[in-house]
Amino acid sequence: MRAILVANWKNYPESLEGAVSLANALSRKKLLYKKLSFFVAPPLPYLDVVGKKIKSFARLAAQDIFPSLGGPYTGSVTPEILKNFGVRLAIVGHSERRAMGETNDTVRKKVKFAMREGITALICIGENARDAEGEHFEFIREQLKSALEGLRRREDIARLAVAYEPVWAVGSKAKGGIEPKDLAEAVIFIRKVLSDIFGRSNAANIPILYGGSVDPENAGQLMRDTGVSGFIVGRASLESSELDQIAKSLTTK
Numbered sequence: 001m002r003a004i005l006v007a008n009w010k011n012y013p014e015s016l017e018g019a020v021s022l023a024n025a026l027s028r029k030k031l032l033y034k035k036l037s038f039f040v041a042p043p044l045p046y047l048d049v050v051g052k053k054i055k056s057f058a059r060l061a062a063q064d065i066f067p068s069l070g071g072p073y074t075g076s077v078t079p080e081i082l083k084n085f086g087v088r089l090a091i092v093g094h095s096e097r098r099a100m101g102e103t104n105d106t107v108r109k110k111v112k113f114a115m116r117e118g119i120t121a122l123i124c125i126g127e128n129a130r131d132a133e134g135e136h137f138e139f140i141r142e143q144l145k146s147a148l149e150g151l152r153r154r155e156d157i158a159r160l161a162v163a164y165e166p167v168w169a170v171g172s173k174a175k176g177g178i179e180p181k182d183l184a185e186a187v188i189f190i191r192k193v194l195s196d197i198f199g200r201s202n203a204a205n206i207p208i209l210y211g212g213s214v215d216p217e218n219a220g221q222l223m224r225d226t227g228v229s230g231f232i233v234g235r236a237s238l239e240s241s242e243l244d245q246i247a248k249s250l251t252t253k
């Protein structure tokens, strides 16, 4: 399986020109990115322009997905439209959306509707804080079980990926990245929850990514020593030179 890299641009760059120059900078390293399953999740208004720029070495991702198909939903973009623009993966249940009120129930619906349109659902889970007794494992188990409730076996598994993104490690308020040994432990735990739901051999095919303060310094070790299949990267994905270095660590596992 090729390593997976998701560039989550969030609400940046602030201009289309900035987005185009970032996409152009990435395309200078297209041979590197082609060695990965590389996804770029730009702000929605840039989808078309960025999608054309990255076509030869990356696929488009959405930062969120609306939990319905078709219909008059003022202000929302439904999965069909995203699909028509070339979106192949949707980030679902990102902690920044959960902080805006998104519940486990909404996340479950979003997963279902993404899959129905053939879009891979990248389900984000992660605790707000770690707990010496390991209570945070129960929290992520619940998030994951709830998101996966009611999924049928084979077809679903092929369109599923999990991103472990502990909230305390994500974004500019992060308390720093995760220790490799803690990530390795979380990956084993998540794999076990997936095995309980889908069976061991099916679960083995579901990629588990890590996100939260990934940068050129920590990427190599986090990839080598933890069992993750790749990364979702926020801040460092806005600097092409940093993302290039992270991509390189994913190709040299």
Ligand code: PGA
Residues within 6 Å of the ligand: 008, 165, 169, 170, 171, 172, 174, 211, 212, 213, 214, 232, 233, 234, 235, 236
């Ligand atoms: P970060 O964000 O890399 O800036 O911590 C990761 C994410 O939000 O997916």
